[in-house]
Amino acid sequence: QPRPDTLAWETKQLRDYIAASIMNNRLKQLVCRPASPLTGAGFYSGIFLQRVGYAILSAKTRAGSWRQGFQLLNYTLRQALELGFSDQELARAKKELRAALKKQVETKAGRNSGQLASQIVGKLNSNEVILSPEQELAIYGPLLEKMTPAEVNGAFRSAWHHDNRLLQVAGTVEIKDSAKTPEEVIRSLFKHSAATALKPWTGEAQVAFPYLPVSSAPARIVKREKLAGIGALRVVFADGTILNIKKTSFKPNEVLISVHFGNGRLGEPSPGLGILAESVVRQSGFGRLTRDELDEALAGHNVKVAFRAGSASFALNGRGLSSEFELILQLMQTQLLDPAFRPEAYRLSMARFGQMYKQMRGSVDGMMGLQGERFLAGGNPFYGMPPQKQFMGLKLEQVRHWLAPVFRGAPLEISVVGDIDPGRVIELTGRYLGTLHRSLVVRQPEQSLTFPAGKVLERRVATKINKALVVVAWPTADFWDISRTRRLNVLASVFTDRLRREIREKMGATYSPVVYNNSSRIARGYGVMRAMLTVAPQRARAIAQKVKDVGAGLARKGLGPAELQRAVKPILTSIKDIMRTNRYWLESVLVLSSRHPEQLRWPLSIRRDFASITAPEISALAARYLEKSAAAEIIFQPAVKKKKERPAVSNPARRKR
Missing domain, CATH: 3.30.830.10 (Metalloenzyme, LuxS/M16 peptidase-like)
Known part of the structure; x- marks a missing residue:
């Protein structure tokens, strides 16, 4: 039944969280060990719809190693349940959570409003009290300090204290045994693992970092x-x-x-x-x-x-x-x-x-x-x-x-x-x-690419999912004329809106067509505008042709001011938001600006340039780049299943005639 959000309940949730953190730290170490059969592993637990508790331990392995992976996973679970977690493991988990709580406090003023709204909705759906970062630190900090290995071990054991346990092996592997069914093979492995004598968990030794010397004198x-x-x-x-x-x-x-x-x-x-x-x-x-x-x-x-x-x-x-x-x-x-x-x-x-x-x-x-x-x-x-x-x-x-x-x-x-x-x-x-004296000569090789204008790539894919991917692409231009690149992005937005109206609303053939331009930063003169749609396989060729027709119509007739504004207004709104992010200034402006100094001027013109874009400019780009003859076409769709031939059955009545 749903529970009130009391301090006792939060204490239990905190212990469960720490237990899961320790278990996941163990699993990460197992995955990285030499000759490990695991390629990924994780533990998670919770309460579904405030009523059904669950605990899941899962892993990925290569097909040929699933038996070893299955046994290792069960052995590791038994190790935790029977021998428990160590003081050192608990100390690490406490450090990690304490650091996360403090970070929330220090960065609260810059929280993303969308993520914050999602967290509030999640709290309401879970019948939990909405807390500020300071309140979380004030409540959970003292609870963390007092938490003991016995309490965490008890929380982990409680999650697994049930009469029933589901053992599942899923994937492409075929479990073959002439004397046993797959279920019997899995049960046998489980019993064998359960009978294996346990050794205490051996984690990583405590190490020191940093360990390299640093220059005592400032760099000149x-x-x-x-x-x-x-x-x-x-x-x-x-x-x-x-x-x-x-x-x-x-x-x-x-x-x-x-x-x-x-x-x-x-x-x-x-x-x-x-x-x-x-x-x-x-x-x-x-x-x-x-x-x-x-x-x-x-x-x-x-x-x-x-x-x-x-x-x-x-x-x-x-x-x-x-x-x-x-x-x-x-x-x-x-x-x-x-x-x-x-x-x-x-x-x-x-x-x-x-x-x-x-x-x-x-x-x-x-x-x-x-x-x-x-x-x-x-x-x-x-x-x-x-x-x-x-x-x-x-x-x-x-x-x-x-x-x-x-x-x-x-x-x-x-x-x-x-x-x-x-x-x-x-x-x-x-x-x-700044004092490493690095002198390796780095050359920037030229790269030249040729777009497959007018060509078609069609392949059948061995999949059971009944959908096809249609891609229609046109050659555009490289990245470094920023005014042109911005207008190509607007053209892609206009094209997306056209496809939404023609193919989604009128034909009902796809849910979310998308067009985007990708102008290369490294291959001179090379860029690709592509339209990508997921459709029913039987309509794939017709949709590809329709996309080319829509593109040709845009190239031939252009667009009007109203259609342009539908594309530009959201871009101008997003510019205001993106320019107030550290990531924009790092990745779009400063990074490698010594190689490309023009990047330093882009922030000065971005708003003004997008606002000045006109319908005739975009129409001219459409006429230049969206010619039907220049388009390349890709269709990937499911392989045709071969029908099993039924053996012919003779009709005795016909023979008698």
């Missing part, structure tokens, strides 16, 4: 300039490192930092190596610390740093509280100077990519990534995902050979945005990243 500055009109500052250190800074008040106590270097996937030696490298680096931790040891060392902090292999550069992207800015720099310094490329991270990545390929092959949307993107890039093998056999042949040594020199020597461009003290940012960034 050779250039300092104000970036006119946008309230930003650029500093160049003597070793060539560039630092871009913008102080904002959009989100109190938030700081974003991005370190870019090298040429990213533009210099990829083999197709797919970039996405593999990104996963391996993220799972490897550092030279002296595994990923799990690093997570343990960072318990109680709110920082996040992630490596990314971008289309034109590599990047370390960090986010945290302003008070933790130095810790973010320590993480980035360690990633650059002491990177790791661990075999277990490679194994886990490859297992997950193997599962991803299987999912992509079984859906029309997945086939777009496997074949459609490469088709639209004229067959360039570096677009979309490479064939699975080719990808699975990539080796860990290829990742290390490609990335190690870049981590060690590529010049850095650093951008920092948020609630910061610019002087402190300059001093700390200089000490950690």
Whole structure:
């Protein structure tokens, strides 16, 4: 039955939350261990509709390892139920939740109104009291301090204290045993695991971070300039490192930092190596610390740093509280100077990519990534995902050979945005990243792509979901004429509205057609405007033709002022919101602005330029780019099922005639 939201009830909920946190920390460690059969795992519990309690422990494995994964999952559950959680595990979970509660207090003034409204509705639906961040910290903080391992163990055991337990194995694996049914095989594995003697959980040892030395002398500055009109500052250190800074008040106590270097996937030696490298680096931790040891060392902090292999550069992207800015720099310094490329991270990545390929092959949307993107890039093998056999042949040594020199020597461009003290940012960034004397020469290779104008790609997909994906695309232009790119985006919005009226409202053939323009930042002269629709398979060809007809009508007749305003007004509203975000100033303006200085002028014109767009301008673009003969067409739809032939049955009566 629904319960009143009392302090006793909140205490129980808090214990359940901490127990789940500890269990999930264990599962993360199991997934990352060498030779682990698991590729992902999680525990969650709750109350459905305020009446039905549940607890679920689940994991993903490769098809050939499901037995080991099933047994390991059950063994780990028994370990927690019978031997309990340790003081060290409880201390880590407390640190993590306490840090999250404090972050809520420090960043409350910058909360997203939509997310806040959703949280309020969730509280009301759950019959819970709506609390401010300060109230949550005041209530839960003391409860956390007093919480004991016995209380947390009791909460976890209570969640599993039921007579019935569902054992489920789902997926593409076939459970074959000549003497047993699949159910009997699963029960047998469960009984075998239940009879295995338990050993106490052995977690990660406590480790120290940071461990690298830092320069005691400040970095020498050779250039300092104000970036006119946008309230930003650029500093160049003597070793060539560039630092871009913008102080904002959009989100109190938030700081974003991005370190870019090298040429990213533009210099990829083999197709797919970039996405593999990104996963391996993220799972490897550092030279002296595994990923799990690093997570343990960072318990109680709110920082996040992630490596990314971008289309034109590599990047370390960090986010945290302003008070933790130095810790973010320590993480980035360690990633650059002491990177790791661990075999277990490679194994886990490859297992997950193997599962991803299987999912992509079984859906029309997945086939777009496997074949459609490469088709639209004229067959360039570096677009979309490479064939699975080719990808699975990539080796860990290829990742290390490609990335190690870049981590060690590529010049850095650093951008920092948020609630910061610019002087402190300059001093700390200089000490950690401005005295490394990086001299690797990074060349920016030219890339040329050919759009498949007038061509058609049609494939059948082995899927049971009865839907087709229709993509009709036109060649446009590259990104760097920003005025043109903005107008192409408006044209895409107008085109989307046309398709909504013609195909959704009049024909009832799809729910949400979408058109968007993707102008390339790296391939000169290349861009693609694509219309994407999910439709019934039997209507796919007709819908593709209708999309081309609508595009041709827009090219031939253009549009009027009313239709233009329907597209532009929402954009102008969104500009006001987006320009008050740290992410916009970091990602759209400052990042790599030394390579592309025109970015620094874009914020000065964005509102005025969009407001000045006219219907004749968009009509001219439609006439230029939406010619029916230039369109490329992609249709992915389910494979036709072969009907089983019934054996012929002779009719004795006919023979007698």
